[in-house]
Amino acid sequence: TQTVSQSDAHVTVFEGDSVELRCNYSYGGSIYLSWYIQHHGRGLQFLLKYYSGNPVVQGVNGFEAEFSKSDSSFHLRKASVHWSDSAVYFCAVSPYTGNYKYVFGAGTRLKVIA
Amino acid sequence: DAGVTQTPRHEVAEKGQTIILKCEPVSGHNDLFWYRQTKIQGLELLSYFRSKSLMEDGGAFKDRFKAEMLNSSFSTLKIQPTEPKDSAVYLCASSLRLGGRLEQYFGPGTRLTVL
Numbered sequence: 001t002q003t004v005s006q007s008d009a010h011v012t013v014f015e016g017d018s019v020e021l022r023c024n025y026s027y028g029g030s031i032y033l034s035w036y037i038q039h040h041g042r043g044l045q046f047l048l049k050y051y052s053g054n055p056v057v058q059g060v061n062g063f064e065a066e067f068s069k070s071d072s073s074f075h076l077r078k079a080s081v082h083w084s085d086s087a088v089y090f091c092a093v094s095p096y097t098g099n100y101k102y103v104f105g106a107g108t109r110l111k112v113i114a
Numbered sequence: 115d116a117g118v119t120q121t122p123r124h125e126v127a128e129k130g131q132t133i134i135l136k137c138e139p140v141s142g143h144n145d146l147f148w149y150r151q152t153k154i155q156g157l158e159l160l161s162y163f164r165s166k167s168l169m170e171d172g173g174a175f176k177d178r179f180k181a182e183m184l185n186s187s188f189s190t191l192k193i194q195p196t197e198p199k200d201s202a203v204y205l206c207a208s209s210l211r212l213g214g215r216l217e218q219y220f221g222p223g224t225r226l227t228v229l
Contacts, residue, residue, distance in 0.1 A: 043220030104157040
């Protein structure tokens with residue numbers, strides 16, 4: 001059974017700051033890791049994914065994430081945030097074979113102060 | 115391309131009523147998921163269809179929740195009878211599951227309030 005932990009429920013930064021949202025997972029097999037963003041009142045939107053190759057993956061709007069097998073982590077980063085990045089961010093894990101069911105973390109609410 | 119469509123966007127029901135939520139996935143996608151989202155529990159998987167076959171029936175949810183995939187382009191989630199604790203946002207998502215592309219496309223959700 002896979003689990004996903006997002007240790008920070010809330011993160012507040014100023015516009016232009018860098019930010020890192022943390023995600024740790026536990027799963028023994030090949031996995032597909034992804035990040036999603038949810039703006040208020042809307043569904044989740046895909047940001048980026050990793051399942052093999054370069055451990056640093058680029059996503060939309062300047063987001064990137066780095067996979068670390070040794071730390072069982074997939075942290076999301078942005079070098080310079082904009083007020084429009086304020087949203088809830090979800091990390092998700094899915095087995096890469098078999099049932100493809102996602103397990104989502106609890107989410108991190110990012111607030112960017114303009 | 116049209117994204118995932120969910121109707122209605124808002125639903126208010128009395129306790130004990132039957133409600134049906136509807137979802138149209140992205141055209142050509144072969145996986146469909148229903149989730150429930152609450153502040154306390156976060157995102158919980160209710161049902162998962164792979165090429166219209168039910169792969170996951172929601173475990174603890176299955177006694178009053180029933181999802182169906184009538185064809186590849188339409189799915190429903192029936193809650194019968196509704197209870198106040200069912201108040202939540204219900205999200206439908208679809209996925210192509212081809213060549214490593216497992217990302218899910220979510221609809222805007224249906225906000226259900228049970229009185």
